[in-house]
Amino acid sequence: MAHPCPDPYPALTGTDRDELYTHVQLHYKRFGWKVVKVRTSTRPTGDVYRVTLGCDCGGRARESISRGIRQRKSRKTGCQWTSDLMRAGDEWTYVPGRFVHNHPPPLKVEPSKDSIRARAEAQARKRAAERGRVRDVLPTMHLGLYRPGPKNSLTDVPGVLVSVQSTQPSPSVNTGVTVILPRREWLTEACHANIFRFNGAGEVTGSHWVQETGLLNSPIVLTNSMSVGDAYRGVLDWAIAHHAKDGQLDSFLMPVVAETYDGYLNDICKMLIKPQDITRGIDLCSDAPVPEGNTGGGTGMVCHHWKGGTGSASRVLPGQELAPTPAPLLESPVNTVPPQTPTYTVGVLVQANYGKAEHLRIGGAPVGRILHDQNAHERIVQQKAEAARHEAEERALREQRRQQQYEEQLRAQTGQQPLLGIDQAFAQAGQLANQLQQAAFQRQSRQSSASDDAQAQAQLRWQASVATHKQRKDGSIIVVLATDAPLNPTQCERLAKRATVGFSRVGGVGHNLSGDIFIAFSTGNSIPVASVARPDGASQADSLRPRARTLAAVDDATLDGLFEAAADATEEAIYNALFMAQSIEGFKERKVEAIPLKWVKEIMEKYL
Template sequence: MSTPTSSARARLRDILPQLQLGKWPTGELNSITDVPGVLVHTQSIRPDANVNTGVTTILPRPDWSKYSSHAGIFRFNGCGELTGSHWIEETGLLTSPIVLTTTSAIGDGHRGILEYAFRYHTNDEGEMGLFIFPVVAETFDGFLSDQSRFAVTPEHIVTGILNASSERVPEGNTGGGTGMICHRFKGGTGSSSRVVQGFDAAGDPKAYTVGVLVQANYGSQENLHIGGVPIGRIIKSKRASGAVSPEETISKEPRKDGSIIVVIATDVPLLPIQLQRVARRATVGLAKVGGYGNNTSGDIFLAFSTASKIPFQEVSMAPGTSLTKDPYRPRPRTIEMLDDDSINGVFEAAADATEEAIYNALCMTESMTGFKGRAVEALDLDMVKDIVGRRLDVL
C-alpha cells in the first residue's frame, strides 16, 4: 500500500523551475502522448498489500492494426526481456502494441495481445487476420510484489489496448511501474517530451516531437544525480551523520540490481537504422541521472516513428486463397527519411526527455509498503528542492 510521504508529489519542473533540462522546449503535456497518434493506458493491480504490480500499454498509432511503424532497439545491458525484438531487428518494423509489465507477466502480456487480435480481428473462418509479433518488456517488482500471485492476466492487456488514450500519462506508482524501485527510492512510470523545430521535405518550417516513457527500476542511491547534483550521495551522507531520520531513507535490505525500459516515440521520419541510433541516446539521459548498466540490470530501449505508415504484411491461411501482392516480384515503396546531417537535434531531444522522464518517475511516486511488509520510501521532494535548489542558486 502507499504510505504518506514527507512532501506533496510533483513533477521536477514544478519543484525546480530554474533547472535547465536541455535546450528544446517540451510538448504541451510534456508526455509521450504529445507525439501525434501515440496512445497510452496504465493499470495498477493492487488487490492487497502483497501485490503491487501493473501494466502499461502503448499504441504506436490509432490504426496500429493496419499499419506498422519503423522501429529500432538498443540494449545497454541485456539482463531483461523484450519479446518481438528479433522481428524488429530483422525488418525494422513494429507490428504490435508495446506492453510494459512485471517479469512474471511476460507470458500474460504476450497472450493478451494475441487474445485482443483474435477477439477483434478475425475473418469469417475465425482466423486471425493480423501479422503480429507481440512486443512485451519487463522489469522485476518482486521486492514489493509477490510474483507467485501472477496478478497480471491477459484480460488486463486487452483492457489496456481498448482504453489507451492521448491524455498525459499518469506517473509514479502506476501501470507497469507500480511496484518498481529506482536508485533505492520508490520508482515507477515517468514520461516527458521535446519539440524540435525543423523543416519538411519541401523546406517549409515544421515542428517535430520526441516523446519518452520510462519504467524505472534500477540504480544505487549513491549514484543518483539531479541536474548534475549528486543528491543521492548527499542524502546518504546525511543519513550516516544522523541528519536524516530513518523514515526518510529506503530499507537497507539487499536486492538484485533492477532494470529500466525506455520507449521513445517520434513523428520525425526516420529509418530503422536511424531509430537504432536514437534509441542509443537514451543511454545519455540514463547516465546523467546515474544509471551505469550494471551486470544484472536489463536496460533496453525501443524507439519508433509514426511518420511512415507501412501496411501490415498479408496473411493467408486458407487453402486456395491468394495474396494481393506477389512476394516474389519486387515492388518499391516511397517513404520519407530524415537527412542524417540534420539529426543531432533529435538525438538531444531523446536524451533530454529520457533524463526528465526518470526524474518524473522518481518525483511522482509515493512511499510504499508491500510484500512481506517491505517498505520503500519516495524521494523527499523538500530535500530535492533544498539540496539541488541551493546548488543551482550559486551557478
C-alpha cells in the same frame, strides 16, 4: 465515446452469492453505474456456478409505445459492459470483464459517507498533492535546449496512445500494466522501429522480428517479469476478438512485451496480471497525459533505492523548411506554394527500476550521495545522543544505588533505625515522591528511546534490505521513445542509443543484472502489414515480384537535434518517475520511501 469504470479494490470474494452481488452493486453505484443480473449458468446437477452481470443500459434501445406527455425515452444504449460472479468450491469471486461503458454514468455520484474510506481518500489526495514533477519542484533547473510539448508526455507525439492500470488487491501485491499504441490501427499499419540493448538482463518479446524487419505493428506492453506470458496472450486475444475472420487472423503479429522485476514490493509469484488486463488496457488507451509514479507497470518499481515507477516527458523541435512545391495549373501564370516549416516531437516513457542510492544525480548534483551521507550523519548523531542519554541515566542509577548502600551500612552499624521527627518524616516522604517521579520519567525515557531505536533500526534494516536485494537483482529500465519525424529503422536505433545519455546523467550504469532496453519507433511513415500466407494461396501481394515503395526519411546530417531531444526527454522522464512516486509498503511488509522532495530542493539550491 468510451467511459471507463474502475474495478473493485481489493478484489471481492465471499461465500454468499447474494451478498457478493450486493457488494458489487454498491461499488459501482459509488461511481454512478447501475449493475443488474443478466444470466445465471447452472450445471446438470442444478448447481449455479456463474452469474453474468451487465449494465442497466445494456440491450437494444426500443421505441416507446406510450403517447402524450407520459412518453418516456428508452434507457437502453446497447452497452456491452459485462462481468461475472464465478464459483470455485464454496467461494464466490467477482471477475471483471469488459471495462468501459458507451454512455456516461446514469446515477448521481455522492461523496463517500464511510468515515474510514473518506479519510483514506483524503490522505491519498494529500499525499498526491505533496508530490510534483521536476519542472514544478525545481523550476530553475536547466533541462535542455528544446521546449516540452503541451502535455510534456509521450502522448504529445500525434497518434500515440497510452493507458496505465495498477493491480493492488492487497498490500502485498503492487504491480500493473502499461500499454502503448504506436497508432490506433496498429495491427494493419506498421511503423519503423528498432531496439537497442544497453544491457540484456531482461526480456522483450518480438524483438527479433522488430530488428529483422525494422517494423512495429504491435502494442508495447510493460509489466513485471512473471507476467510476460499473460501479456503476450492478451495482445493476441484482442487481435483475434477484433480482426479474426473465419477463425483466421490475416495480419502477421508478434506482440512486443517488455518487463522489469518488481518482486521486492510485489508478491510476484501470484502472477495476478491476466490477459483481460491487457485487452482492457488496449481499449482504454488515449492521448491523455500519462499518469506517473506508482502507476501501470511501474507500480512496484524501485529506482536508486527510492520509490520509482512510470515517468514521461517530451520535446518539440523545429525542422527545416520543405522544398517549395508547384501549385496546380490555373489560368494565371504558374505559381508555387510557399515553403512550410515543420515541427517534430520526441516523446519518452520510462519504467524505472534500477540503480544504487549513491549514484543518483539530479542536474549534475550528487543528490544520491548527499542524501546517503545525510542519512548516515543523522543516524550517527542520533546514536551518539542516545548513547549519551543512556550513559547519564546509568550514572544516576549507580549514584542512587551507592547512596542506598551507604544508608543500609549506617543502619546496620547502629543496629536500629533512627527516630524520625515530623519534619524529617515529611522530608523522607518528599524524597520518596521525587524518587518515584524520577523513576517514572526514566521509564518513559527508556520507552521513548527504545521506540526511536526501533525506528532507526527499521530504517537501517530497510536500507540494508533494499541494497542487498538490488545487488542481487539490480532491476532494469525500459525506455520507449516515439517521434513523428520520419526515421528509417537504422535511425530509430541511433535515436534509442542517445537515450542512454539521459539514462547515464541520472546515474544509470548498466550493471550485470540490469535489463536496460531502449525501444524507439517513428510514426512518420505508414507501412501496410504483410498478410499471412494461406494454404489456398490467397495473399494480398505477390511475394516473388519486388515492388517499390516511396518513404520519407530525415537527412542523417540533420539528426543532432533529435538526438539531443531524446537524451533530455529521457533524463526528465526518470526525474518525473522519482518525483511523482509515493512511499509504499508492500510484500513482506517491506517499505520503500519516496524521495524527500524537501531535501532535494535544499540540496539543489546550492547547485542551481
